[in-house]
Amino acid sequence: MAVIDADDLPLFAPSKKVYPQSVAGPYRRAKWIILVLCLGIYYLLPFLRWDRGPNLPDQAVLADLANNRFYFFFIEIWPQEIYYFTGLLIIAALVLFLMNAVAGRVWCGYLCPQTVWTDLFLAVERAFEGDRRERIRRDESPWSLDKAWRKTGKHAVWLVIAWWTGGAWVLYFADAPTLVRELATFTAPVSAYVWIAILTFTTYSLAGIMREQVCTYMCPWPRIQAALTDDDALNVTYRYDRGEPRVSVKQAQRLRAEGVPAGDCIDCNQCVAVCPTGVDIRDGAQVGCIQCGLCIDACNTVMAKIAYPTGLIAYDTDDNVKRRIAGHRPVYRLLRLRTAIYAALILVVGGAMIYQLATRQTAGISVLHERTPLFVKLSDGSIRNSYTIRLLNKRPEERPFALTVSGLPGVRIETIGPQATADLRPVVTVEPDSSREIRALVTVPADVHLEKSQPLTFTASDLFAGEIVRAEDHFIAP
Ligand code: SF4
Numbered sequence: 001m002a003v004i005d006a007d008d009l010p011l012f013a014p015s016k017k018v019y020p021q022s023v024a025g026p027y028r029r030a031k032w033i034i035l036v037l038c039l040g041i042y043y044l045l046p047f048l049r050w051d052r053g054p055n056l057p058d059q060a061v062l063a064d065l066a067n068n069r070f071y072f073f074f075i076e077i078w079p080q081e082i083y084y085f086t087g088l089l090i091i092a093a094l095v096l097f098l099m100n101a102v103a104g105r106v107w108c109g110y111l112c113p114q115t116v117w118t119d120l121f122l123a124v125e126r127a128f129e130g131d132r133r134e135r136i137r138r139d140e141s142p143w144s145l146d147k148a149w150r151k152t153g154k155h156a157v158w159l160v161i162a163w164w165t166g167g168a169w170v171l172y173f174a175d176a177p178t179l180v181r182e183l184a185t186f187t188a189p190v191s192a193y194v195w196i197a198i199l200t201f202t203t204y205s206l207a208g209i210m211r212e213q214v215c216t217y218m219c220p221w222p223r224i225q226a227a228l229t230d231d232d233a234l235n236v237t238y239r240y241d242r243g244e245p246r247v248s249v250k251q252a253q254r255l256r257a258e259g260v261p262a263g264d265c266i267d268c269n270q271c272v273a274v275c276p277t278g279v280d281i282r283d284g285a286q287v288g289c290i291q292c293g294l295c296i297d298a299c300n301t302v303m304a305k306i307a308y309p310t311g312l313i314a315y316d317t318d319d320n321v322k323r324r325i326a327g328h329r330p331v332y333r334l335l336r337l338r339t340a341i342y343a344a345l346i347l348v349v350g351g352a353m354i355y356q357l358a359t360r361q362t363a364g365i366s367v368l369h370e371r372t373p374l375f376v377k378l379s380d381g382s383i384r385n386s387y388t389i390r391l392l393n394k395r396p397e398e399r400p401f402a403l404t405v406s407g408l409p410g411v412r413i414e415t416i417g418p419q420a421t422a423d424l425r426p427v428v429t430v431e432p433d434s435s436r437e438i439r440a441l442v443t444v445p446a447d448v449h450l451e452k453s454q455p456l457t458f459t460a461s462d463l464f465a466g467e468i469v470r471a472e473d474h475f476i477a478p
């Protein structure tokens with residue numbers, strides 16, 4: 001046997017171009033369905049309308065950066081409620097952990113944008129340049145008119161998809177039909193063109209040129225998930241207990257007739273040919289495998305053709321392979337401590353967010369004590385403090401709020417500008433879906449014994465809807 005000296009090995013091996021072959025089967029079908037759903041939602045959602053009443057945008061999903069609002073159907077998020085996004089990010093991370101605990105890199109194989117767009121770009125490549133063999137032959141052949149128009153056509157369609165991907169992204173930040181008109185007439189804001197250009201470039205290069213190299217070399221998730229996974233997570237597994245030793249169908253028949261064991265893998269290489277990352281799953285778990293299941297479809301097709309049972313490659317665990325070799329039954333444990341904990345955490349965080357959303361207030365008040373001066377002693381001996389009060393109205397109609405203050409005997413509040421009710425409570429009217437800042441003077445009579453600093457409660461009551469909001473601050477005395 002020839003011995004290879006380690007010094008003769010190159011430090012870096014150039015990556016080989018991968019030519020994934022088309023394949024049919026349930027996993028491929030599932031991937032197509034997910035692709036159509038994800039891209040359909042992404043490209044069309046900005047055009048979905050949602051009536052929120054007059055003066056408010058009617059786009060169902062809109063990040064209105066100019067007015068500091070995020071709209072998601074019936075939900076309107078204000079900047080103060082950014083914690084909803086934190087909650088969403090926590091849920092997204094937990095769902096990813098749960099997916100990983102149940103079925104390894106199922107996110108990578110089916111739902112990751114890199115996978116979805118690469119699949120789309122590969123479909124375009126096949127439409128122009130044919131399937132694997134044809135593409136390899138064409139790439140190896142000298143340039144011709146046929147090769148030139150096919151390559152040009154492919155790159156042109158890739159660019160259009162990439163451009164539309166960037167275009168769809170900016171539509172989430174402005175009224176979509178208006179922005180489309182502005183883009184078409186070159187009257188849109190410069191930032192829209194810049195973002196479209198950036199996303200056109202990234203989509204084209206990531207999904208068209210870099211493809212599987214993003215998953216293998218650039219993305220951190222394969223390394224993170226390798227640290228998170230356990231022996232019970234289902235992964236796309238070559239059942240070497242059944243597949244080895246690899247022999248042709250005829251040889252297998254002959255060997256079995258002689259009582260010599262033969263594996264079911266006929267070494268046809270179909271599982272490698274269809275792999276979008278160029279991985280040979282028979283070499284075991286590896287960082288390049290995105291767990292897309294396409295090699296399962298390919299191998300099952302081969303098995304069906306040669307009348308062998310399907311499932312030589314399947315979602316399974318290495319432990320089960322070892323158990324079968326030892327003559328034991330395989331064990332599938334989807335419900336275990338870590339999956340139960342992840343599911344429970346998702347329910348708790350999701351439930352807390354739903355509760356918070358269902359009971360969220362549509363008004364708000366914040367109070368800021370003015371510091372210069374901290375207090376004023378009036379000619380009758382009473383003490384006065386000044387405050388800046390901001391009232392929030394998150395509803396689509398104008399609302400009058402009556403202001404009161406409590407916490408000290410005889411304390412009274414006056415505002416500069418707004419009128420008062422019959423019971424002398426100042427009333428501040430706030431425009432729909434906006435906030436209003438006012439100055440307020442709080443006075444305590446001279447005969448009240450005052451400490452240096454005492455707590456005060458400011459209350460704003462909606463005179464129509466009855467909603468009440470409160471804020472705490474302090475009254476400062478000499
Ligand atoms: S497709 Fe199946 S039979 Fe063919 S090489 Fe792969 S594992 Fe073996």
Ligand code: SF4
Binds near residue numbers: 236279288292295
């Ligand atoms: S080895 Fe199989 S599951 Fe893994 S990426 Fe390749 S085709 Fe997908």
